[in-house]
Amino acid sequence: MTDLHSHLRDRILTTLAGLGIDRAAAEPMVRLDPPKNRDHGDVALGAFQLAKLAGKAPPALATELAAMITSDAIVESAAAAGPFVNFRFRREALAREVLTAIQSDAVPYGKANQHGQTVCIDFSSPNIAKPFHIGHMRSTVIGNALCRIHRHQGATVHGINHLGDWGMPFAKMMTAYMRWGNEAELHKSPMRYMFDLYKRYSVEAKQNPALDDEAAKHFQALESGADNQERRMWQLLRDESLKAFQGPYARLGVTFDHITGESFFEDKMEAAMARVSASGVLEDSEGAQVVWLKELGIKEPCLLRKSDGTTLYHTRDLAAAFYRETTFHPDRILYVVGAEQKLHFDQLKGVLTKMKEPIAKAVEHVPFGLVLSKTDEGKWEKFASRSGNAVFLDEILDEAVAKVRSIIREKNPDLPNADEVAEQIGVSAIIFNDLKNSRIKDVKFDWESMLNFDGETGPYVQFACARLSSILRKVEVSVPDSDQIDFSLLADAERVLLTMMDFGTAVQRAAEQSEPSHVTGHMIALAGEIHSYLREHYVVGEAPAIQNARLVLVDAARRLLTTGLGLLGIAAPERM
């Protein structure tokens, strides 16, 4: 809430008290939201609940309030519209409040001080020994944005890459390599080579189920802890994959605080199992060890040990939860993992709940939709990496970058470091596209819309930044301190200013709901207002007082867009 809001809120509460309405009772009912239509006013108050408290009809109370809240240094007007009261702030006060805060990097526009909350974010977590394709990108990009958003909000963040470097998928890879692989080929192009091996395994395992038994034996041997052929193989394949992942991560600008894959918990699983057992919830069932969760509304039991004695995904996640609890003391643990794994995380949380472990309440699955591709019949279907129609991330990024490069060649042929900028813009376009919609929505992957940079896209927002940077370059004077300008000259920038004022709410909602699209949406809105404003308002060469006032506005907009894009993991180039 900004100072303007709290001032208005205080005046409303005082006025209500004058009408005999208890301040404490009214407090939660005074919600100041942006009105549906900004022409109505800057903020609106719905008088429905308050009217009940006052024993009056909502329109009557709204009229009364509007009449009693007279204008002051901050509030310009209050007008009743049916059961609503619409308020307008003085344009001067609005501009001063917003621009001064942005210029001084004050919260929420700038980073908040540490507020004591600790958030673990488990994201990306690819199955190594498989190529990094479009499907891996969602968790990576969403998780990265959440890390940045929470840091901005003042949380201590632990970004964790929980690599899938253990278990059956890895054992299958190993089996394929032992049968058909050779090291020279592997080193040439590790990702492609391993992907081909994996595909071959999948095909042959369908004909020959004995392959899966072989893989299970290899996994048993690996998990025995002995220094054997399997362990050396595991080390080799893991090293190669991890090296290969550095490429995509570097291009996407993603970093991790901890790379602790499933194998990291190899020596921590027995202790975890002992803890489950000691809590009395572990049961034997059909030769396996499970936890039943029927009383929590989950029919399927959570398997923690297979009948052959080996562990499962759940076992490792449980060990990881305990480890994170003692190491990081998190308030929240966010698992940025596809929606198809909802049951898995319900079970994980369920087991911890049944064990009466306090950490249970911190466990939060952050699900997201699938990446779909279009069939020849025009239907959308899941990308199947096995059938080989997977699109590799590098291919997509390269296409986007090439398209950007050709646009630059056409529109801005003299741009220095054009290749570098093309890389930034192209990669950003793909990231932005992934963060644009609610994460639960499936992403419909099609080249045409992916490579269209008109409208609500990353380049649209970046272009706004570039225009603003261009103005700041051309004006050839420095941006004045905000206390040196005449804010009343910015009355015509009200739409920009009101949009800027929503930044904090957008980021806060993104953090609370683990939903980066709130930030993305706000960036589109702000860029749109800027583009419109710049069309009709010039900066360079205006009368000094006007030029100075607009310079502060332009600078603030550029700062805010840069900050917002930064929260999404996207760069804001000065030229493009």
Next chain:
RNA sequence: GCGCCCGUAGCUCAAUUGGAUAGAGCGCCAGACUACGAAUCUGGAGGUUGGAGGUUCAAUUCCUCCCGGGCGUACCA
């Protein structure tokens, strides 16, 4: 079968968590570059919010049932 998710303009999506006349982009049509960047801007057409009930002063939002699509459903992750 059961559980969960999704269904809003031709297409892709919003709608500040129950509030005012449901908003954007793409595509389509018509306009705007001899002043700071046209990857832009300004207009226009386009809606029974899948359907039927219910709760409420108020429902795209909550409840029930149905329809359509998807995901999941104990020794994979």
